[in-house]
Amino acid sequence: MIKKVQLTLQTLNLVVGFMVWVIISSLMPFISEDITIPPERLAILTAIPVVLGSILRIPLGYYANVFGARVIFLVSFILLLFPVFYISEASTVTDLIIGGLFLGIGGAVFSVGVTSLPKYYPKEKHGLVNGIYGVGNIGTAITTFSAPLVATQIGWSATVKLYLILLLIFAALNFFFGDRHEVKVKTPIFEQIKGVYKNEKLWIFSLFYFITFGSFVAFTIYLPNFLVTNFGLEKVDAGMRTAGFIAVATFLRPVGGWLADKLQPLILLMGAFFVYTVAAIILAFSPSITLYTVGSLAIAVGAGIGNGVIFKLVPFYFNKQAGIVNGIVSMMGGLGGFFPPLLLSAIYSITGQYSIGFMLLSQVALASLVLVVWMYFQDRLVLSSEVFNSTGQGILVTDVNGKIKKVNPAFTKLTGFDEQDVIGQNPSMMKSERQSKNFYQDMWKDIQEHGMWQGEIWNKRKSGEEYLQWLNISAVKDDTGENIRYVGTFTDITSEIEKKGGFERVPAN
CATH class of the missing domain: 1.20.1250.20 (MFS general substrate transporter like domains)
Incomplete structure (x- = not known):
């Protein structure tokens, strides 16, 4: 009362x-x-x-x-x-x-x-x-x-x-x-x-x-x-x-x-x-x-x-x-x-x-x-x-030339690379040798034609350990429709594939 x-x-x-x-x-x-x-x-x-x-x-x-x-x-x-x-x-x-x-x-x-x-x-x-x-x-x-x-x-x-x-x-x-x-x-x-x-x-x-x-x-x-x-x-x-x-x-x-x-x-x-x-x-x-x-x-x-x-x-x-x-x-x-x-x-x-x-x-x-x-x-x-900064997905932002401009804390946690290790570098510094050259060509062709790409990709951590990512790459455009930067978001799906019994490669979308 x-x-x-x-x-x-x-x-x-x-x-x-x-x-x-x-x-x-x-x-x-x-x-x-x-x-x-x-x-x-x-x-x-x-x-x-x-x-x-x-x-x-x-x-x-x-x-x-x-x-x-x-x-x-x-x-x-x-x-x-x-x-x-x-x-x-x-x-x-x-x-x-x-x-x-x-x-x-x-x-x-x-x-x-x-x-x-x-x-x-x-x-x-x-x-x-x-x-x-x-x-x-x-x-x-x-x-x-x-x-x-x-x-x-x-x-x-x-x-x-x-x-x-x-x-x-x-x-x-x-x-x-x-x-x-x-x-x-x-x-x-x-x-x-x-x-x-x-x-x-x-x-x-x-x-x-x-x-x-x-x-x-x-x-x-x-x-x-x-x-x-x-x-x-x-x-x-x-x-x-x-x-x-x-x-x-x-x-x-x-x-x-x-x-x-x-x-x-x-x-x-x-x-x-x-x-x-x-x-x-x-x-x-x-x-x-x-x-x-x-x-x-x-x-x-x-x-x-x-x-x-x-x-x-x-x-x-x-x-x-x-x-x-x-x-x-x-x-x-x-x-x-x-x-x-x-x-x-x-x-x-x-x-x-x-x-x-x-x-x-x-x-x-x-x-x-x-x-x-x-x-x-x-x-x-x-x-x-x-x-x-708080999302659990790794995020990296590059300029139109592919140089890394920004990464979030989850990126460091998943890859082992600190921000100072990657700023100004190309994301290719983290690639493994499991994908062919044609794989990357097809990836960038999709990005240029459709503005995005998503699929599974093998990359390397700072320690050299290879792991499987589910990766999304999107193009950011200006008012004239020109690409001005690219944003990549990814998660580590290695453990999920292990639970399913192996590492059969799933074709990228």
């Missing part, structure tokens, strides 16, 4: 964590009426909760493996009581900065669920499961939409205090319904980091999540105030539009995870970054509210699909180090939400517009698209290499 409720419980935990995480940015139009906030401090104030929310994702992802999700969520919600109460009593910008920094715990809990939940499901469902958990991002939309409505009735300070009740309720739910028997992994954190930090895919996925989740967070904290100041919208209207952005990105996250379970994940990422590139260019031209809405929603689509796909890829490539890798990747996503508002604010103060910032986003998205294409073809090359 307890295990069955973990997906629901942990997803709701994330909802609550993210609701708390964006309290300040959602209520900023109300807070600024009571506390004087200089324009240069505004971007820092709205982005500051992201800092701790990003950095803490590494230890929380690690300790979720050590102590289990139940303990980490419970402790996190108890700790959040203090900054939430402190903010509700804030009277200066310094108070908001201090309280906002520790609100980051609410955003850091993200790495707990993506580390814990895959333990309960088979690999082919990890994309969907992490996608469903990611729906917890809707917590930012709930606060962005509801907090301004409540604040208009009871004031922003009392609105913040309501979150204390919510945190206490979920601390209790985790105490009673959290899984006390979750599988624990206790590999030391530095040993786990040492095992993954040199892997290029870790940093590529971090960049991808920096863009996809970072843009989600950045738009979440940047849109409410931007829509009010730039387009003159009412505060509640701006909150509702921001909530719509969050809702689209959030509900497309499980869709992205589900699609990644069914289709090629890297192809989906290509599509996401293509959408990013086009949408950011639209936003860069400072369009009307209609086009701005289209561009923002396109960013939400790319963010939602991209986030779901990335957390399908992480456990696929880093199964044994999922906790620490989830922490690092999700930390980079959080930092991706910290820097864009500061950058946009700085660009606006210098140029009076945001165009350069959005053009920068489009270029980074385009570079990411190129990286995904590279990864896709790199994976195909790796797959081909793995097949080549």
